[in-house]
Amino acid sequence: MSVKDLGKLAKSASIKMAILGSEEKNQALRAVAEALLAKKKEILEANAKDMEKAEENGVRGSLLDRLLLTEERIEGIAEGVRQTAALNDPVGEVLWMRTHPNGMTYGQKRVPIGVLGMIYEARPNVTVDAFALSFKSGNAVILRGGKEAFETNQVFVKIIKEALSSAGSIPEAVQMLEDPSRETARELMQLNEYLDVLIPRGGAGLIKSVIENASVPVIETGVGNCHTYVDESADLEKAKPIVINAKVQRPGVCNALETLLVHEAVADEFLPAMLQELKENGVEIHGDERVCSFDDSVIPATEWDWENEYLDLKLAIRVVPSVEAAIEHIAKYSTKHSEAILTESYSASQKFLNEVDAAAVYVNASTRFTDGSEFGFGAEIGISTQKLHARGPMGVEALTTTKYIIYGNGQIRG
């Protein structure tokens, strides 16, 4: 089936989805969770094929691990679907309703967006997560997973569709591109007639390609070149565990720390012990001249180090003369994801909160908290790093729009 045909199917499913009741949606989601558990074996077999092919193609460590499914991981995925079923349904909420001076009652009601598109990479769990969040919020979704996870994704979508059919629900609400090539991805990016929004999830290259090539509205997600600034007034004992947590707890994720900025007034006191502790945690340090002067093992940082996410046990460190210089560095290199200041100064904290332009700005805490579940929204479809529609972690509410509804009895405009 062509991308256009899939779009047509998804569009017509989205019309039915929009008027589905919460309980109908939840029952269908629970049926999908059951089916995933019942068909673990089939999923693992498909995944084994993907893994074998990936290894043949020389795919390396962390990418292989993202692709891999285990019984436990499948159970986790199914549990995620069940948790999504348990979330509040955002659809149908009337945000406000007023009476116009002429007597009309008018208000704003939350409705599904319609047809969502997702373009993502190797992680097959995104297939199920994206379906569950789209379905919960009353949308149809067109998925374009990575080539590497082709077999696993096919089986996931088959199981989901069968479970929706058996539950008497709308199997057409999930569509997956049959051919995960660049050409079909491009077609999806231009499917304005049927697609209401496209959400790319993956590395910086994928996101950039979608932004450049899409004519449908896009929500940019996930690239996180995150900074933590240790101010001259920071409580240095509090600072160390925050830096370690932000860098080490899960280095491959988008809210992990990538560049540490340190005020020059505390560099001598703070950096030697900090560098030691980072090294003990296996972190490779790239630093400016001042940082290099503390430790021979520090690799001199280049422009590349300030500009990029490592997504790894590596950290760039720079000494700065002031909070203003820290804010300026962040304004230049930040991807506007999560930024933190560690300080005991009231003025510095307020200045940083007001002037740093990012989805999440922290005082005295780890950037690792930028996350749907930590913010209380449940599962997230991604973390928006752009400013339109949704900013930061996007839960089911971010997958809705509104419409104005107007109850009149003959009103005309004067």
Added chain:
Amino acid sequence: MSVKDLGKLAKSASIKMAILGSEEKNQALRAVAEALLAKKKEILEANAKDMEKAEENGVRGSLLDRLLLTEERIEGIAEGVRQTAALNDPVGEVLWMRTHPNGMTYGQKRVPIGVLGMIYEARPNVTVDAFALSFKSGNAVILRGGKEAFETNQVFVKIIKEALSSAGSIPEAVQMLEDPSRETARELMQLNEYLDVLIPRGGAGLIKSVIENASVPVIETGVGNCHTYVDESADLEKAKPIVINAKVQRPGVCNALETLLVHEAVADEFLPAMLQELKENGVEIHGDERVCSFDDSVIPATEWDWENEYLDLKLAIRVVPSVEAAIEHIAKYSTKHSEAILTESYSASQKFLNEVDAAAVYVNASTRFTDGSEFGFGAEIGISTQKLHARGPMGVEALTTTKYIIYGNGQIRG
């Protein structure tokens, strides 16, 4: 100056704008209003040059009228700026603030978007309106007005910048492309480094070109192929004035009625008198076969008539067998702006409200109410017909985004 240089200036102005207090912004806006009134003569002279050139180039009636400024119109534009100053400042509102189980306080705060881009056509008043709404909401704006209004726009921007300077404010917050060519417009559409959002305002051709060519986020506005459906249960006496109002009161605007759908059960009773009244109001009718059978002056409608906005004293009329058929026609041809049902049936009204996918869905009222001032938001920068970020009339709040602010005291993620 190149488009990129203007972008750089606007970006750096936006950082200062973001932390400007409400009273500082309001004073600056009032100074701009004063300056516009004080320099009416200069504006009229520039406008006369534009008008002369347009007439030489054979520009026709309604376009010429859009370009024309009079003393009264300039007073209206200045009054608009003063009213924008009087609006509530959306910036800085904390939408919610909670305490995380770990003790961090976190919440969502409304902040300016940053740098807005506007691409628009002949109406020079958009230059001032767009500046005022952008400035009020703490944004910098890059304007790309129509070639036809070149002289008027230059003078407007000069007056605004001078007034901002004299008021000790930030004149760089408004930038206008010096060369209103296709090439510079294209550059603006790709200015991802400096531009946070691009809002096109104008005809369907302009909007389409921006959607196809922009890599910056776009908010689609304004094209309104609006329908009104007269149900079999409609109160036909109420229906007539609603149809006349929606079509005739201001036929050139986007929320004006373009296609009337009539249930076949009431066609005989409703249409003859309705057609008569439309004709008396100077409306040219394009109808399907059934409509043609009532009146020889009706022009047979073609696919074009269902697909397009007339923006003129013309109306397409079609007889449909059911509310479902009406909803289907609307789903096929609507631009998702404003749609109305006229009915006394509770079920039909609810079905239409739930199933029609548009920014504003009406029962028993004129579609002409889809408007920022009618909905109580004050002036609007446009009417969004897409589903992301803002849908329907966009006031100053639609020109803001949010950021999460987090107050910790050493929290790390477990």
